[in-house]
Amino acid sequence: MKQINLTAPEVQDNQQPEKAPEALAFPIERLPGAAQDVAREIARTRLLPTDLPGSLALVTAAAAIGKGLVMDIPPHTTRANIFLLATARSGTGKSDCFRDITEPLVIAEEQANDAHESTRHKKGAEVKLLEAEMGKVKGHSDESINKLADLSEKYEKAMKALQPRRMIIExxxxxxxKAAFANNREQLALMSAEGGQVIANLLGRYGDTKGQTSDTVALKAFSGDPDSQLRQGTGETRLKSPCLTIALIVTPDKAREMFRNPRFVEGGLMARFLVATSDARPQYDNGTLRRPDAQILNNWQKTILDLVSTYRNAQAPAVIQCEPAALKVFRDYWNSDFVDCFDEIESEAAFYARHVEQAKRLSVTLHALKHGNAACRKRLTEETATDALALVAWFIQNQDSALSDASHDKSKSLIENIDEAAKEHGKQTERGRAVPIRKLKRAGVTEEAAKALAQDQPKSYAIGKVPTGGRPSPCLILLKN
Incomplete structure (x- = not known):
């Protein structure tokens, strides 16, 4: 398998550094049929790059699947749900794009509530009858207690059935x-085009203790871990395997706030987010009227509604098996980009460990978009696994940039940041002290800046590769005088 490499090639002593590669473009061509079509069409009509609508198409499909489709790679099963944090400047049309792409989910929720409304009065009458029967039970005999327990169980189920259906919360x-999970088969999508308020809740605005965050249920619902809560007034809420999909669009400053929160970073929440940094900018209005193609929108709506009907509404998850070549793609990526590099990336292992898992989650969604209701009868291919890794590579570069932007001190000079990174992460070699490019990025030093410095001051700095226990790692070498 060809490795996805975000770093520059090695530059030897007698070579001038090559021009630093540009950031990866969003790989829109990796999205299947209807998802690619709608992303391109919304990008055209809203004057946006494809990164924002493309990312939203992926998370919308994941929310439609819920926990109804899983990929089996023993000892793990992987669901489709993902967490997306998209950043875009104000005034770029992010809310319009969000609405265009996620509208089929809103329609699915409306359809579910229309069906629910047709039986609501009957269910309400059942609740009243059960209340009346419970009131008639007298005494403390075993027969009375058993009867009351049976009626109470039916009453709780009837009350839950009265609640409106929810797919999307904000x-x-x-x-x-947690209450919404309990009432909706433990599947939800937390989605907002204005994610600032959601972030305030995650930061613990409504928590019991100042400064505490409220991300526990999000962490558990990402992986499907059970959760139990007992509170005075609301009673006990038990969740067996909640499934949460998140799509938040925020301005860059809000994203920095999340990445600067130690609990979010160290507790693992931010490692679970795919970060989509959009290049969207306000565009001139030249008077052209741009209306989305109705056939493309209808196709997208049908695709999402079919995923909801086939998978999210299923009583048990369907299972995808992988072709051996697809398994090798995931295995090679894990071994080369995590295990072989572990000594170098240990301080950020929580982030790197998630990369292949994120690729597997995206693979489930891509596979479902390709095959629809036949997804569980088709094996996941090498091509789909490779497409997922290409998408993850784009998200990784945005996550790396967000971590760097949140962590480094912008008041320090380039040389000061390099010296600090070299002192903390550098390794002494025959040529000088070598600091991995990945570590420099965490200190706010871009690869482009490091290469430019090596070109401008060739007697003091050089770009090279130094073994780190696994694959040789691209480094900036602080040369010996």
């Missing part, structure tokens, strides 16, 4: 989210 506190 601006929900953690207790409210």
């Amino acid at each position: 601006d929900a506190t953690e207790p409210a989210m």
Whole structure:
């Protein structure tokens, strides 16, 4: 397998550094049929790059699948749900794009509530009858207790059935989210085009203790871990295997706020987010009327509604098996980009360990978009696994940039940041002290800046590769005088 490499090639002593590669463009060509078509069409009509609508198409499909489709790679099973944090400047049309792409989910929720409304009065009458029957039970005999217990169980089920159906929630506190999980088969999508308020909730605005975050349910619902909550007034809420998909669009300053929160970073929440940094900028209005193609929108709506009907509404998850070549793609990536580099990336292992898992999650969504209701009868291919890794590579570069932007001190000079990174992460070699490019990025030094410095001051700095226990790692070498 060809490795996805975000670093520059080695530059030997007698070579001038090559021009630093540009950032990876969003690989829109990796999206299947309807998802690619709608992303391109919304990008055209809203004057956007494809990165924002493309990312939203992926997360919308993942939300439509819920926990109804999983990929089996023993000892793990992987669901489709992902967490997306998209950043875009104000005034770029991010809300319009969000609405265009996610509208089929809103329609699916409306259809579910229309069906629910047709039986609501009957269910309400059932609740009243059960209340009346419970009131008639008298005494403390075993027969009375057993009868009351049976009626209470039916009453709780009837009350739950009265609740409106929810697929999408926004601006929900953690207790409210848990209640919504309990009433909706433990599947939800937390989605907002204005994610600032959601971030405020995650930061613990409504928490019991100042400064505490409220991300516990999000962490558990990413992986499907059970959760139990007992509170005075609301009683006990038990979740067996919650499934949460998140799509938040925020301005860059809000993203920095999340990446600067130690609990979010060290606790693992930010490692679970795919970060989509959009290049969207306000565009001139030249008077052209741009209307989305109705056939493309209808196709996208049908695709999402079919995924909801086939998978999210299923009583048990369908299972995808992988072709051996696809398994090798995931295995090679894990071994070369995590295990072989572990000594170098240990301090950021929580992030790197998630990369192949994110690729597997995206693979489930890509596979479902390709095959629809036949997804569980088709094996996941090498091509799909490779497409998922290409998408993850784009998200990784944005995550790396967000971590760098949040962590480094912008008041320090380039040389000061390099010296600090070299002192903390550098390795002494025959030529001088070598600091991995990955570590420089964490200190706010871009690869382009490092290469430019080596070109401008060839007697003091050079770009090279130094073994780190696995694959040789691209480094900036602080040359010996």
